[in-house]
Amino acid sequence: MDVRQRPTSCRAVIPQYMYDAFFNYLEKFSSEPVSEDDKVLLKKALVPAKLRKRQYFLQAGDQCKHFAFIVKGAMRQYSVDDKGSEHIIRLGVEDWWMGDRESWVMLSPSIYNIDAWEDTEMLLINRANTLELIKTIHPFCEMIQQLDEKNNIANQRRLTSSISSTAQKRYTEFVDCYPELTQRFPQHIIASYLGITKDTLSRVRRQLLQDKSI
Template identity: 70%
Template sequence: MHDALFNYLKKFKSEPLTDEEKTLIRQVFTPFKLRKKQYLLQAGDHCKYFAFVVKGAMRQYSVDDKGTEHIVRLGVEDWWMGDRESWVMKTPSNYNIDAWEHTEMLLVTRASILDLLNKTTFIYEMMRQLDERNNIANQRRLTSSISATAEKKYADFVACYPVLVERFPQHIIASYLGITKDTLSRVKRQLLQR
């Protein structure tokens, strides 16, 4: 399972990982599996782990007073899943994170990743780049949710995340976009007619 992470980390390091670096990574990233619909995190619990998805698909969502799910994040292979606020601040999470498909992942604690940062330079570079990308994605999503039409939201989603369109059903994508399933169906019909 660690080989998937080693391949992913090549993006952030110009030279191949050393045997020592691989050993350090194996020591702090623990293999873990979830069956479909099993939770990695439930609302109210503290997020103790961040997960690197090796195989499968996951979703992060909140549930409102009416029982409606609001998807805030989706993840597939080579993506990271966890509630950053809860993980960093050590506070109860507002989110559930569960497996949408049978999922294999590598889990890491905050203390372990901080320790690894002191021992390697490429982990810092990875985290810096991930933070930059995350901030850009969040800013785009916020702007989209404030001002974009349903059609624009969906078109942007398809352009940015074509793999997610293939892996998640329409009602999950609609929730992620902040629109109803019926609105998404209408938007898709309109796009097909063009």
């Protein structure tokens, strides 16, 4: 990866608001408050960084060494086929995590690109620190367990939807589950995520508007 394309570290700025955003997020998963000692350990493990719009967080062929917690901004994960077409795998906005888990766990080259759709501020964590925090900070362990469960459920639903659901049902389920994403990403990105063409999505949206007007 070209050095110019790597996230820009902003540790020297001491961006407390970024850490506070993560602490607030973490407490949503926790059965107990995050202690001040835990916050000290978390701040040592989480590295603040920034991406400009369209700047890469990860490029296909590179190993994913960090996961990114989005404090501000929007990101997308996608593959590119032999014809140069992009296939969106995942979208993320504030309070979402982005990274390629297979590459992160297996230490293998990623087949995905991850870039910033908007100027993005994030906190980065590597695998070694993640495993250590799971052992030492109970709220962090609870967060990981709940996120794993939610991700498994979401992936299963998406697979079922891609196999058996109509384009209209895929879109309505997407809007119901992720209303914030429909406001942050254009139609062609959402269409790619749903596995349909932009024209198909336009027809679906027109039909839904007509149905509402009846």
